[in-house]
Amino acid sequence: MNVAVLAHEKFPGRAKTAVGVLRYTDDDVVAVLDRENAGTRTTDHVEDVQDAPVVASMDEIAEDEAVDALVIGIAPIGGGFDESWRADVRTALERGCDVHAGLHYFLEDDEEFAALAAEHDCELWDVRKPPTDLGVADGSAADVDATVVATVGTDCSVGKMTATRELYEAAREAGMDAAFAATGQTGILIEGAGIPVDRVVSDFAAGATERLVVEAAAEHDYVFVEGQASLVHPAYSGVTASIVHGARPDYLVLCHEAGRESVHGYDQDLPPVSSFPERYETFAAPVCDATLAGGMLNTRSTESDADARDAVAEFSETIGAPADDPVRFGPDSVLEVIR
Amino acid sequence: MNVAVLAHEKFPGRAKTAVGVLRYTDDDVVAVLDRENAGTRTTDHVEDVQDAPVVASMDEIAEDEAVDALVIGIAPIGGGFDESWRADVRTALERGCDVHAGLHYFLEDDEEFAALAAEHDCELWDVRKPPTDLGVADGSAADVDATVVATVGTDCSVGKMTATRELYEAAREAGMDAAFAATGQTGILIEGAGIPVDRVVSDFAAGATERLVVEAAAEHDYVFVEGQASLVHPAYSGVTASIVHGARPDYLVLCHEAGRESVHGYDQDLPPVSSFPERYETFAAPVCDATLAGGMLNTRSTESDADARDAVAEFSETIGAPADDPVRFGPDSVLEVIR
Numbered sequence: 255m256n257v258a259v260l261a262h263e264k265f266p267g268r269a270k271t272a273v274g275v276l277r278y279t280d281d282d283v284v285a286v287l288d289r290e291n292a293g294t295r296t297t298d299h300v301e302d303v304q305d306a307p308v309v310a311s312m313d314e315i316a317e318d319e320a321v322d323a324l325v326i327g328i329a330p331i332g333g334g335f336d337e338s339w340r341a342d343v344r345t346a347l348e349r350g351c352d353v354h355a356g357l358h359y360f361l362e363d364d365e366e367f368a369a370l371a372a373e374h375d376c377e378l379w380d381v382r383k384p385p386t387d388l389g390v391a392d393g394s395a396a397d398v399d400a401t402v403v404a405t406v407g408t409d410c411s412v413g414k415m416t417a418t419r420e421l422y423e424a425a426r427e428a429g430m431d432a433a434f435a436a437t438g439q440t441g442i443l444i445e446g447a448g449i450p451v452d453r454v455v456s457d458f459a460a461g462a463t464e465r466l467v468v469e470a471a472a473e474h475d476y477v478f479v480e481g482q483a484s485l486v487h488p489a490y491s492g493v494t495a496s497i498v499h500g501a502r503p504d505y506l507v508l509c510h511e512a513g514r515e516s517v518h519g520y521d522q523d524l525p526p527v528s529s530f531p532e533r534y535e536t537f538a539a540p541v542c543d544a545t546l547a548g549g550m551l552n553t554r555s556t557e558s559d560a561d562a563r564d565a566v567a568e569f570s571e572t573i574g575a576p577a578d579d580p581v582r583f584g585p586d587s588v589l590e591v592i593r
Numbered sequence: 594m595n596v597a598v599l600a601h602e603k604f605p606g607r608a609k610t611a612v613g614v615l616r617y618t619d620d621d622v623v624a625v626l627d628r629e630n631a632g633t634r635t636t637d638h639v640e641d642v643q644d645a646p647v648v649a650s651m652d653e654i655a656e657d658e659a660v661d662a663l664v665i666g667i668a669p670i671g672g673g674f675d676e677s678w679r680a681d682v683r684t685a686l687e688r689g690c691d692v693h694a695g696l697h698y699f700l701e702d703d704e705e706f707a708a709l710a711a712e713h714d715c716e717l718w719d720v721r722k723p724p725t726d727l728g729v730a731d732g733s734a735a736d737v738d739a740t741v742v743a744t745v746g747t748d749c750s751v752g753k754m755t756a757t758r759e760l761y762e763a764a765r766e767a768g769m770d771a772a773f774a775a776t777g778q779t780g781i782l783i784e785g786a787g788i789p790v791d792r793v794v795s796d797f798a799a800g801a802t803e804r805l806v807v808e809a810a811a812e813h814d815y816v817f818v819e820g821q822a823s824l825v826h827p828a829y830s831g832v833t834a835s836i837v838h839g840a841r842p843d844y845l846v847l848c849h850e851a852g853r854e855s856v857h858g859y860d861q862d863l864p865p866v867s868s869f870p871e872r873y874e875t876f877a878a879p880v881c882d883a884t885l886a887g888g889m890l891n892t893r894s895t896e897s898d899a900d901a902r903d904a905v906a907e908f909s910e911t912i913g914a915p916a917d918d919p920v921r922f923g924p925d926s927v928l929e930v931i932r
Binding site: 332390391392393451452453454455456457459460461485486487488489490491492493494495496499500502520521522523524525533536537539540541 | 728729730731732790791792793794795796798799800824825826827828829830831832833834835838839841859860861862863864872875876878879880
């Protein structure tokens, strides 16, 4: 499938979804839309991603270039739709492209987009809209045969989706029969399936995670569950709690960003990183026997590989378990514990 | 206001909401509807509740008796509407009564009820329908001047709503300027206001609790927050987490039922009761400084007051803090810590 990725004025630093898609999708990215970086290429900005041109708008993509879908690769605070994107979405639909979005604003509720999609036989896929038939967790994740691994974090935006995806891909490369259970919009956009657990009614959030795990475990030997937020987060800890207890993981992988000392966007210090392994294991324990397999350190703000290696070694010592930077050095030492 | 309470075939043992309303509402209960117990009185079945006749149907309530609202006081598993209740709801609306319900099935989405309510100028109040303008917690509960007290539990259905309500009422009787922040359907039906946090999208569950606390704290010196579920619950721990971090309580009150050793409805032992104070304080700590004020023990299955007193004393010793049975003996020793 050929996709274009919209990331106006935010690529790459504030376009987490766009970068995730560029790094992990099996699709071919024909262009990234960013009017501020038009004329450059994706690889001018980020390493380890698919190379593609950055263009100013859908109109800049040649008419004879097949584009199957436009992916909205950014989300403003609050998840709204920015009207400056409307022309591109309109053009995409008029060209017959599907549009995939992870916004709180649902494209299918937009009258113009709904009409255009119907007229041109395109699909509007609002990945943040959860299934309507979810229910309360019944504990069935306890009975699966697969080994279940869940990422957890010290904070939001430390790299849980990336770490989970890297573990999943490395596992498959190593010949393990692995599945990726996507719980957030970027993971769902990359995987093409999943449930946005943060958008599920809180009574059903563990049940939604349980469903993902049970379904994946029926087909695979290993299930890598994308974690969300953090047990110490003042707004989203309930999402984290629901994922840990709903998934009933055998292994936890702790994700952290080097240098992060306070909760992003809140006036709150993080507890010592050394406290997190016990914090998560103790939280999980009444429901499931989850052991820390290791840690994943995000060293994106560290210049040199040597310094990054030192940071990873220090993180490993702090948490008392193997650690990797999955993007920079690969997730192999943690994967070794799991397999 | 005069209310009738529907509890067919479930009063009192499986009619938690009906009993809560009978015990705590300021309204006058003119009758409880239970076709299996018709001819008895509420006080034949439960102590410490408003006395009212139990009748077979709305038709048994004299035409000249004013009834302002019919409250649905039971909820089957799954929260559906039982068709055997339809005649009573229809009669109530035809008599001009409002209907209040805490079901997952929304009465206002029922075509017949919606039409009857419009025709007879009645209100259908689905208390389990959350507000549509909720958002992410921003931490503002940290800045309130009021003393915030949240109940937490070892499990579901151990008496958190009751304990919270008893603390709130005792506080007011003692001259404290107290508010009750209702987070579940029974509490909301009793209080006439609140947000059903278990029905809120999980990203916004802490934000919903925060709103309740900030609004109540603007008007009162003490805010008693109704807790939900338990941090060790396999399905609902996310709701608990969101309430504790959203409310940012100064004090926690641990609720437990004497003799409860496993999670109700699940194949899972409860951890030792002695582990809960640290479990909750440690969970709260990164977000707020919450101290255990004491415990509330539900001794409903204990026959004698003497045995109940022994159980409360043992519970107090186990948790290392004052404890009460709020229904049997009042909540005064815990309230003393808070005031």
